[in-house]
Every structure is written in C-alpha cells, then in structure tokens.
Amino acid sequence: MENIELYRELTIEYYNQNAVEFVSTTVGADMESIYEEFEKYINIGGCILDLGCGSGRDSKYFYEKGYHVIAFDAAIAMCEETRKQVPIEVFHQRAEDIAYVGKFDAVWACASLLHVARDNMQVVLRKVVNALKTEGILYGSWKYGDNERVDKGRYFTDYTEKAMIMLIESLRNVELIKIWVTEDVRIEKSDNRWLNILIRKIGA
Numbered sequence: 001m002e003n004i005e006l007y008r009e010l011t012i013e014y015y016n017q018n019a020v021e022f023v024s025t026t027v028g029a030d031m032e033s034i035y036e037e038f039e040k041y042i043n044i045g046g047c048i049l050d051l052g053c054g055s056g057r058d059s060k061y062f063y064e065k066g067y068h069v070i071a072f073d074a075a076i077a078m079c080e081e082t083r084k085q086v087p088i089e090v091f092h093q094r095a096e097d098i099a100y101v102g103k104f105d106a107v108w109a110c111a112s113l114l115h116v117a118r119d120n121m122q123v124v125l126r127k128v129v130n131a132l133k134t135e136g137i138l139y140g141s142w143k144y145g146d147n148e149r150v151d152k153g154r155y156f157t158d159y160t161e162k163a164m165i166m167l168i169e170s171l172r173n174v175e176l177i178k179i180w181v182t183e184d185v186r187i188e189k190s191d192n193r194w195l196n197i198l199i200r201k202i203g204a
Helices: 004-017 019-027 032-039 057-065 074-083 118-131 163-170
Strands: 047-051 068-073 089-092 106-110 134-143 148-151 154-157 174-182 193-202
Touching: 004 019, 004 074, 004 154, 019 074, 032 134, 032 174, 032 193, 047 057, 057 068, 057 074, 074 089, 074 118, 106 118, 118 134, 118 163, 163 174, 163 193
Parallel strands: 047 068, 047 106, 068 089, 106 134
Antiparallel strands: 134 193, 148 154, 174 193
C-alpha cells in the first residue's frame, strides 16, 4: 500500500475530528472478559501503560481497580478525553515513539496497534516489549483478517493467528501466553471479529 504515512496522519486526524462520536460508541463497551484474562497476570498496584488510550475507558477501569496507570495516544483529542475520565498522566505520543525501558508491569494495547503499518509492526512491538519489566505482560488486539486497508478515513493492519504467531516468534525474549478470537463487544459492530494476544517478556 502506497502513502502509508499519509494514511497514518489522516487516521490521527480522524480521531481528532471525531472524538465525541468515538467516545460515545466505545466508552460503554463491556470489556469485562478481556480485563479478566489480562488481570490474571498483574498484581493490584502494578504499573500499566494504556497504549492508545482513546476514550479513557480502560485507563479509568484500571485506575479505579488500584493500578498505577500511565496513558498516551497519538490523537491529542483522545488525550483530552482520557483526562476527563481519570486523573492520571496522559501523554500525546505515537506508539512508534515509545522509549520506556523496563518500566511497566503490563502494557494494554487494545485496538491501538492496529493502526501501525505492517512493515513497522515488528519494530514497534520490540519497543513495547522493551518498555516492560521482565515477566511483564502485553495485551494487544487487532481486527481479524489479512489486509492492509483504509476504512472510512482510517488506516488498519489486520492479522490472523498464523501471521501474528509468526510476528511474535520474530521477537526476542517473549513467550505467547494466549491467542484467541472474539466478537466485537459493541452491539452495532457484532459482526466484526478481533484477534487478541497475551505475551510475556521472559528476558532483559
């Protein structure tokens, strides 16, 4: 796909221009089953990075459960929405620019890394893993499929189990805990499927 960087910028602008609508369709989504899987591996009080915090829904949940939460998003309007939801540090930053080293017990990347270009996904995932402490956990989700596409002004990279497993196997010092497919929790999007992963950092 040509002009990926342009599509990425247009994706960020989409969220800036449609923040109110996006929040209204996502903030009330029932994520309980995914939270439950994620929290099996994190102690209360642990430090979580909400990577691509969007509406602030997940940051709010983790903060109220007693975790220490730091969030960032590439769209400044999404940062502002998260600040409305929860009193935490929220940074205006792209996933590609993550530079933390060994800081987090867990990274929550729910429907955020799906906007990273396929050719750059391995590099970005390495940066995310580097931000984890040893034994730290990463949760990520992507729309299910094998396409790079632009849909209603947003760029997406979709993944199947096979493609994701190959990607994870290319990373150093990680192990795959679980990979599974779910339906979209938003009723109006219930025909969508999502690929979910949990991986653990097993070395420095």
